Amino acid sequence: MKIFVTGGAGFIGCNFIRHVLGARRHYEIVNYDKLTYAGNLANLESVAENQNYRFVRVISAMQPRLKRRWTAATPLFISQPSPTLIAASTSRHQ
Secondary structure, three states: EEEEEEEOOOHHHHHHHHHHHHOOOOEEEEEEEOOOOOOOOHHHHHOOOOOEEEEEEHHHHHHHHHHHHHHOOOOOOOOOHHHHHHHHHOOOOO
């Protein structure tokens, strides 16, 4: 299975990537990150040489192309969304 992660160089993303690569050795991960204030590749040094891991630095010119790719993709599943995500997606912001 191939997993696309956005923001994988940040705190949550890097921990997710390390967990998946450790628990599911046959999974492939492509990490897209802009490396802004929160992204730090040092967080991923332990997996940088893993053959199932690839990093792509996103630049502004790539964003429209990536948006088309994400909207055209159909996920196989979304597993156990957190209560925070559920609350955020159902709340109304005015």
